[in-house]
Amino acid sequence: xxxxxxxxxxxxxxxxxxxxxxxxxYRCWTERRVDPDIGLHLQVVVCRIDGRALVxxxxxxxxxxxxxxxxxxxxxxxxxxxxxxxxGWVLERLLGSSAVLRYEPxxxxxxxxxxxxxxxxxxxxxxxxxxxxxxxxxRLAVPRPEFVLDPPITSTGLDTYVATRLPEALTGSAxxxxxxxRVDVVVAVxxxxxAWGDGAMLSVGGSLLGALGGxxxxxxxxxxxxxxxxxxxxxxxxxxQWRVDAGPWHSLRIDPTVASSNLRVDELTARxxx
Amino acid sequence: MALLCAALVGAGVVARTAPPPSxxxxxxxxxxxxxxxxxxxxxxxxxxxGTRPSGPAGRQDAIDRHGELQRNVHAAYxxxxxxxxxxxPGALATWAATGEVYEAGVEAMASESVRFIAPPxxxxxxxxxxxxxxxxxDCVVVLMTDRVDRFLDAATPSRTVIGVFWPDGGxxxxxxxxxxxxxxxxxxxxxxxxxxxxxxx
Numbered sequence: 001x002x003x004x005x006x007x008x009x010x011x012x013x014x015x016x017x018x019x020x021x022x023x024x025x026y027r028c029w030t031e032r033r034v035d036p037d038i039g040l041h042l043q044v045v046v047c048r049i050d051g052r053a054l055v056x057x058x059x060x061x062x063x064x065x066x067x068x069x070x071x072x073x074x075x076x077x078x079x080x081x082x083x084x085x086x087x088g089w090v091l092e093r094l095l096g097s098s099a100v101l102r103y104e105p106x107x108x109x110x111x112x113x114x115x116x117x118x119x120x121x122x123x124x125x126x127x128x129x130x131x132x133x134x135x136x137x138x139r140l141a142v143p144r145p146e147f148v149l150d151p152p153i154t155s156t157g158l159d160t161y162v163a164t165r166l167p168e169a170l171t172g173s174a175x176x177x178x179x180x181x182r183v184d185v186v187v188a189v190x191x192x193x194x195a196w197g198d199g200a201m202l203s204v205g206g207s208l209l210g211a212l213g214g215x216x217x218x219x220x221x222x223x224x225x226x227x228x229x230x231x232x233x234x235x236x237x238x239x240x241q242w243r244v245d246a247g248p249w250h251s252l253r254i255d256p257t258v259a260s261s262n263l264r265v266d267e268l269t270a271r272x273x274x
Numbered sequence: 275m276a277l278l279c280a281a282l283v284g285a286g287v288v289a290r291t292a293p294p295p296s297x298x299x300x301x302x303x304x305x306x307x308x309x310x311x312x313x314x315x316x317x318x319x320x321x322x323x324g325t326r327p328s329g330p331a332g333r334q335d336a337i338d339r340h341g342e343l344q345r346n347v348h349a350a351y352x353x354x355x356x357x358x359x360x361x362x363p364g365a366l367a368t369w370a371a372t373g374e375v376y377e378a379g380v381e382a383m384a385s386e387s388v389r390f391i392a393p394p395x396x397x398x399x400x401x402x403x404x405x406x407x408x409x410x411x412d413c414v415v416v417l418m419t420d421r422v423d424r425f426l427d428a429a430t431p432s433r434t435v436i437g438v439f440w441p442d443g444g445x446x447x448x449x450x451x452x453x454x455x456x457x458x459x460x461x462x463x464x465x466x467x468x469x470x471x472x473x474x475x
Contacts, residue, residue: 028458028461030461034378035430035433036385036387036388036429037387037388037422037426037428037429037430038355038382038388038420038422038426038428039358039378039379039381039382039385039387039388040354040375040378040382040449040452041374041375041378041451041452042435042452042453042454043451043452043453043454043457043461044453044454044457045453045454045456045457045458045461056454057454057455057456057457057458058454058455058456059454059455059456060404060405060417060434060455060456061456062454062455062456062457065458066458066459066460067458067460067461068460082458082460082461091464091468092468093468094464094465094468096372096373096374097374099468
């Protein structure tokens with residue numbers, strides 16, 4: 001009798017345990033199906049469990065897993081899908097069927113994000129170029145540029161210049177131990193956004209980046225209308241270009257770096273002589 | 275937002291109600307929010323269970339809210355099908371929360387597989403909210419079962435799916451997406467938390 005009871009309890013425990021809790025690995029993607037009778041679409045999550053069984057979550061109570069976004073390859077391109085393990089990717093926002101994912105490198109540090117199409121079929125195993133791209137970017141020591149204001153204390157009605165020395169482009173590469181493909185990566189500042197602290201904003205990009213040299217050769221300047229102490233903030237927008245085996249270049253956005261400085265603005269007043 | 279939702283769910287702030295006892299439609303009074311259509315229009319799974327739910331005020335509130343969501347989700351379905359039936363893209367845009375749902379409606383207007391046999395009305399469109407999975411001010415997610423064979427020539431008369439709706443601020447729910455009934459929460463929750471809410475054409 002006791003043996004029977006133990007057996008029953010064990011059976012109930014096994015039935016109650018979720019498949020994910022048993023350590024199974026889920027790789028899931030979303031398929032969009034049209035219900036021809038009513039014309040509405042239905043999104044169905046399909047999962048490959050431990051590389052074997054295929055499960056479609058279409059019945060109430062079917063969902064035993066917490067899913068995390070991941071990046072893979074399907075239909076010849078990079079795409080995002082779901083996994084039951086955290087791979088470092090975080091879903092930022094959905095744009096229709098595509099998504100902006102943020103990658104947080106293990107151990108912290110810089111954050112990167114990129115836009116991916118949704119995997120509409122089973123993704124191939126992970127070793128996408130982007131994984132190598134991230135690893136190269138992680139190895140590059142992305143600097144945090146500073147700036148100076150000229151003059152350091154200014155007056156209303158006078159030009160105040162901002163001067164910064166932009167870092168040289170950073171380059172890196174890696175060779176996949178799996179495919180032998182070579183990935184080249186170039187990281188550089190694409191744009192500098194200047195917030196003057198009094199509500200005025202300016203975005204500087206392209207050839208104008210050379211105008212951030214300060215007085216007298218620079219052209220990025222501002223005139224304050226009121227006295228006070230203003231916090232001037234420069235946002236350095238970084239971009240990464242990458243390519244595989246000398247193929248076409250692709251772009252990624254990297255989280256910007258920010259520098260700020262307080263500026264005292266005095267009032268320029270005229271005094272009558274004598 | 276995901277963290278907020280998770281926190282709200284954990285704190286029990288988000289209503290996560292159990293499915294109401296199944297009662298055949300014929301047994302539900304005309305003004306009962308669980309009514310799905312005319313008498314005799316029973317959805318799959320309906321079975322005689324006896325008494326109607328009763329209990330403390332909190333439970334009554336949950337039942338009232340369930341009824342309100344039932345009416346609003348039903349109205350969204352009726353509105354969507356009615357716009358398709360009348361070939362009215364303007365009306366369709368007021369019930370579709372996303373471009374995808376809107377475009378599906380426009381395509382359905384010209385589709386030969388969507389065959390109306392009667393006007394879609396509050397009486398002919400059957401819809402039951404089986405469970406409220408998320409009840410938040412900017413997103414409502416329900417497990418729901420429809421019944422379409424009173425107004426459509428449909429090979430599949432009924433289906434149970436997860437419906438994601440975005441309230442429009444005026445009490446109206448707009449359909450944002452439909453998911454398979456067993457979809458993991460993280461998948462449909464992403465449509466609440468992360469989908470950029472672009473204006474529908």
